[in-house]
Amino acid sequence: MRKAAEEFLRDAATKSADLAHRQIIRQGIDKYNEAFERGRARFFNWEAARQRCSEIKWEAVNHLDRYLVEFEERVKARGGHVFWAENAEEARAYITDLARRRGIRTIVKSKSMVAEEIHLARALEKEGIKVYETDLGEFIVQLRNEPPYHIVTPAMHLTRADISALFKEKLGGIDTEDPPELVAAARRWLRQTFFAAEMGISGVNFLVADSGMIAITTNEGNADLGMSLPRIHVALAGIEKVIPRLEDLAILWPVLATAGTGQPITCYNSLIGGPRGLNETDGPDEFHVILLDNGRSELLADAEQREVLHCIRCGACLNACPVFRSVGGHTYGTTYQGPIGSVLTPHLRGLDEFQHLSYASSLCGACTDACPVKIDLHHHLLHNRRNAVNEAHRPWTERIGFTLWRWMTMSAGRFALGGSIGRATLRGVYALGLESTVLDPLRPWTKVRAAPHIPSKSFRALWRKGIGTN
Amino acid sequence: MERTDNPSRAKILERIKAALSAPASPDVPQTYDPAFASVTDPIERFQRECSSNNTECVMTPSLAASADAISNVLSALPAGEIFVQDSLELRGMASAWTSHHIRWSSTVAEAGSTNKGPRETSQATITLAEALVALTGSVLVSAECGGRGAAFVAPVHIVVAKAGQLVPDLETAFARLKESGAAIRNSYLCLITGSSRTADIEKILVMGAHGPGRLVVTVALGTE
Amino acid sequence: MNSVNRFSCDFCDHVQTFYATRRRESLPAAGDQKPAQYKMKVALFIPCFVDQLMPDVGLDTVRVLRRLGFEIDFPNEQTCCGQPAFNSGYWNDARPLAERFVRVFRSADTVVCPSGSCTTMVRNFYPELLSGTALRDEAVQLGKRMFEFSEFLVKVARRTDVGATFPHRVAYHDACHALRELRLKQEPREILRHVRGLELVEMQYSEDCCGFGGTFATKFNMISAAMGEAKTASAAAVHADYLTSTDPSCLLHIDGILRRQNSPVRTLHLANILARTEIASECTPQAAASENAR
Numbered sequence: 001m002r003k004a005a006e007e008f009l010r011d012a013a014t015k016s017a018d019l020a021h022r023q024i025i026r027q028g029i030d031k032y033n034e035a036f037e038r039g040r041a042r043f044f045n046w047e048a049a050r051q052r053c054s055e056i057k058w059e060a061v062n063h064l065d066r067y068l069v070e071f072e073e074r075v076k077a078r079g080g081h082v083f084w085a086e087n088a089e090e091a092r093a094y095i096t097d098l099a100r101r102r103g104i105r106t107i108v109k110s111k112s113m114v115a116e117e118i119h120l121a122r123a124l125e126k127e128g129i130k131v132y133e134t135d136l137g138e139f140i141v142q143l144r145n146e147p148p149y150h151i152v153t154p155a156m157h158l159t160r161a162d163i164s165a166l167f168k169e170k171l172g173g174i175d176t177e178d179p180p181e182l183v184a185a186a187r188r189w190l191r192q193t194f195f196a197a198e199m200g201i202s203g204v205n206f207l208v209a210d211s212g213m214i215a216i217t218t219n220e221g222n223a224d225l226g227m228s229l230p231r232i233h234v235a236l237a238g239i240e241k242v243i244p245r246l247e248d249l250a251i252l253w254p255v256l257a258t259a260g261t262g263q264p265i266t267c268y269n270s271l272i273g274g275p276r277g278l279n280e281t282d283g284p285d286e287f288h289v290i291l292l293d294n295g296r297s298e299l300l301a302d303a304e305q306r307e308v309l310h311c312i313r314c315g316a317c318l319n320a321c322p323v324f325r326s327v328g329g330h331t332y333g334t335t336y337q338g339p340i341g342s343v344l345t346p347h348l349r350g351l352d353e354f355q356h357l358s359y360a361s362s363l364c365g366a367c368t369d370a371c372p373v374k375i376d377l378h379h380h381l382l383h384n385r386r387n388a389v390n391e392a393h394r395p396w397t398e399r400i401g402f403t404l405w406r407w408m409t410m411s412a413g414r415f416a417l418g419g420s421i422g423r424a425t426l427r428g429v430y431a432l433g434l435e436s437t438v439l440d441p442l443r444p445w446t447k448v449r450a451a452p453h454i455p456s457k458s459f460r461a462l463w464r465k466g467i468g469t470n
Numbered sequence: 471m472e473r474t475d476n477p478s479r480a481k482i483l484e485r486i487k488a489a490l491s492a493p494a495s496p497d498v499p500q501t502y503d504p505a506f507a508s509v510t511d512p513i514e515r516f517q518r519e520c521s522s523n524n525t526e527c528v529m530t531p532s533l534a535a536s537a538d539a540i541s542n543v544l545s546a547l548p549a550g551e552i553f554v555q556d557s558l559e560l561r562g563m564a565s566a567w568t569s570h571h572i573r574w575s576s577t578v579a580e581a582g583s584t585n586k587g588p589r590e591t592s593q594a595t596i597t598l599a600e601a602l603v604a605l606t607g608s609v610l611v612s613a614e615c616g617g618r619g620a621a622f623v624a625p626v627h628i629v630v631a632k633a634g635q636l637v638p639d640l641e642t643a644f645a646r647l648k649e650s651g652a653a654i655r656n657s658y659l660c661l662i663t664g665s666s667r668t669a670d671i672e673k674i675l676v677m678g679a680h681g682p683g684r685l686v687v688t689v690a691l692g693t694e
Numbered sequence: 695m696n697s698v699n700r701f702s703c704d705f706c707d708h709v710q711t712f713y714a715t716r717r718r719e720s721l722p723a724a725g726d727q728k729p730a731q732y733k734m735k736v737a738l739f740i741p742c743f744v745d746q747l748m749p750d751v752g753l754d755t756v757r758v759l760r761r762l763g764f765e766i767d768f769p770n771e772q773t774c775c776g777q778p779a780f781n782s783g784y785w786n787d788a789r790p791l792a793e794r795f796v797r798v799f800r801s802a803d804t805v806v807c808p809s810g811s812c813t814t815m816v817r818n819f820y821p822e823l824l825s826g827t828a829l830r831d832e833a834v835q836l837g838k839r840m841f842e843f844s845e846f847l848v849k850v851a852r853r854t855d856v857g858a859t860f861p862h863r864v865a866y867h868d869a870c871h872a873l874r875e876l877r878l879k880q881e882p883r884e885i886l887r888h889v890r891g892l893e894l895v896e897m898q899y900s901e902d903c904c905g906f907g908g909t910f911a912t913k914f915n916m917i918s919a920a921m922g923e924a925k926t927a928s929a930a931a932v933h934a935d936y937l938t939s940t941d942p943s944c945l946l947h948i949d950g951i952l953r954r955q956n957s958p959v960r961t962l963h964l965a966n967i968l969a970r971t972e973i974a975s976e977c978t979p980q981a982a983a984s985e986n987a988r
């Protein structure tokens with residue numbers, strides 16, 4: 001088994017057994033569910049909205065080259081720079097290069113999954129540049145030196161007591177568990193950083209092709225401060241983030257907000273088309289957009305799973321997923337967690353190493369129902385599994401097991417005989433009191449649950465004898 | 471030496487083109503219901519949404535009355551500096567705002583800086599808007615409305631709007647932006663819905679994260 | 695794209711039309727003294743693990759259908775629908791099983807199956823699994839005439855009252871395939887509401903997955919158990935005497951968790967409950983099974 005899979009199993013076992021952790025997550029998800037239900041009710045027709053969003057993304061992704069080029073032309077026409085990065089290394093190199101040449105010492109950063117994906121902060125810190133997360137949840141996990149727990153609410157695994165203790169230790173001069181006071185403390189502390197920073201790095205929610213603008217959504221306003229005060233703004237986006245038209249945002253913004261947090265619309269939806277304009281009061285001197293491939297063009301070539309690139313990173317599938325609720329975001333050990341992470345990561349980082357995420361699902365389908373752009377998430381988990389088998393990434397014991405299973409089930413006679421023998425064996429083992437011991441053939445089952453009652457006769461045997469159905 | 475080469479660009483575009491040669495099954499666009507019910511009474515809807523999203527919406531009969539309403543808001547704030555977008559209308563209203571020292575957006579920046587935006591010490595900012603949106607109770611601002619920082623730096627952001635700027639929904643707002651060329655002229659636009667907030671701590675909603683904790687919108691009715 | 699919504703609508707229409715016509719032809723003419731001789735015939739698909747580990751579910755399914763006047767056929771050649779291999783990614787092993795299944799049931803007008811997941815496999819997944827093969831279209835047609843047990847009762851037999859008595863407090867678990875793939879939510883509840891004496895209670899999180907998920911239950915034991923515990927906690931919170939569902943696989947798993955917790959809550963499949971026509975104080979699968987084996 002690959003290392004990532006082993007770590008996942010180990011962490012999953014620990015977290016599943018952690019009742020306190022499960023309780024915190026449950027409460028967070030319950031709050032989200034209530035808010036989402038209210039949010040969905042505000043739509044005249046939520047299903048119509050999902051359908052429309054799915055069509056917009058289909059159009060964008062299936063004409064990706066056209067829209068990306070259109071976007072790039074318009075950005076450059078207004079004095080912005082567009083850099084196409086093949087992989088994480090190129091993206092990092094561009095940014096660290098830029099920072100070095102401009103003498104950047106301090107960077108403020110708003111939420112960017114792509115920045116996580118390319119491990120940007122680490123690379124910048126190696127250059128001696130201080131990077132400050134400004135989204136409160138990201139700020140908190142940065143202080144704790146851990147990755148975000150959830151793509152929308154990075155600190156949902158922490159209580160106010162945890163955060164209070166953290167601030168007391170790292171920020172000093174704070175002694176409160178009151179959430180408004182904690183928020184105010186973070187605001188005060190980061191204020192000087194916003195004014196001192198020479199570069200602001202942001203993510204991108206949408207690349208708007210017909211306007212050459214990037215769309216960024218926050219509730220806090222941190223991204224906007226980061227692109228008004230510092231003299232350079234760098235925005236990171238996966239190539240799949242493009243949408244055709246400005247007016248597509250009229251439906252995407254409300255849907256993103258509703259699916260993400262249950263709000264009718266997020267507090268700040270900003271559109272940035274370039275550096276500070278000629279007569280504008282403020283804004284950066286330079287505007288750079290990094291378009292990252294890093295495996296996305298390969299996924300694009302997979303016509304069956306291409307729609308996975310429609311994802312708008314709302315986090316709804318994480319909230320819907322019973323596995324996520326049981327093990328939490330850190331257990332996945334990947335940038336993208338939950339159902340979208342399980343579907344996407346094998347494509348970005350290799351099926352052999354990350355197939356286990358696609359298997360760590362009961363295929364309940366809650367994610368597919370939740371997805372606001374109608375990605376068939378749980379069916380793609382199945383597709384990943386099929387690919388893992390066809391590309392021979394599965395253990396040979398399992399392959400033999402299924403070959404044997406097929407042989408048995410292709411004949412009613414063999415099936416019935418095999419079943420009789422199996423049941424007789426189990427009845428014997430359990431009669432000897434060996435349930436859940438190493439001699440128990442069902443030990444993988446009985447490790448965590450009682451063995452089923454093993455009947456002496458199968459249905460087909462009873463049916464044949466005409467027993468018990470009158 | 472500036473980095474102007476980007477060999478990956480061609481490679482990525484080539485891969486994309488090749489990838490798309492395998493067409494995905496298109497979802498046939500269906501005839502479907504609109505996502506939102508139409509807004510029948512924009513003023514009422516705007517007010518209702520504002521009270522949901524924590525925007526202080528003040529309806530007034532005229533810009534002069536708006537100026538007075540703003541004066542009331544300002545007098546309750548700590549003394550000091552306010553940042554005001556340098557526009558004809560706001561210049562005309564400024565005589566009502568005597569409680570604070572006004573720094574106009576046109577004021578030359580400190581030496582070595584290109585930032586003429588509000589200073590950290592500002593108690594409030596006052597700007598115009600591009601439009602108001604009834605469906606969500608939102609204010610659409612642009613870089614022309616006093617700059618980017620005007621909507622974010624100070625703890626209170628005050629918007630001076632006119633009833634004629636109110637549009638029913640987002641589609642109309644975008645159409646207006648395109649018509650007026652605001653999207654082309656401005657390097658920055660922002661749709662603001664309520665005051666800055668976060669729920670990152672135990673999913674408890676707290677107002678006033680990095681942006682203003684208070685958003686005040688004065689709407690002068692009966693004006694274009 | 696998720697096409698299940700649209701599929702279900704077409705499907706419901708098809709069901710209403712086809713079976714309404716059939717039944718009109720088979721009902722006795724008004725004024726007949728003798729009971730109708732013609733009985734509608736249904737074929738039974740008993741999931742592989744029900745056949746081997748929970749025969750009582752099959753037996754009770756037969757009891758209920760016979761009580762409603764259906765004639766039952768059990769094609770002996772049946773074994774498994776292929777889902778275990780399919781879900782694990784072994785499509786090349788599942789495919790011959792699927793083709794065999796289609797052949798075994800090709801002459802059946804109607805197939806009833808006491809399992810949402812097996813019905814889902816045939817109706818929703820056979821078309822993809824068998825795409826490009828000669829039997830694909832036949833599989834699509836088979837999917838239209840195969841029904842999960844409660845779905846059959848409500849939509850085909852048009853019976854929500856099946857003459858059952860079960861005076862206990864019962865909570866219903868929404869099995870994932872039945873809920874999200876077959877779009878069954880009210881149907882099992884409607885039938886349970888008509889059971890005499892039965893008090894149907896709604897659990898919090900009734901739509902959450904129980905954690906079975908096939909091989910997931912053993913490959914990811916700890917997560918499966920955590921999900922199962924959340925389910926048993928929901929049942930305990932409403933003080934249910936019994937937990938029921940359309941899917942015996944869910945119940946096997948939940949029951950295993952309940953027994954380890956020494957919980958007083960018992961599990962019974964929908965068919966087990968609907969088969970009860972007299973007041974019985976003890977209705978455990980063990981009791982039922984030993985009764986049947988005699």
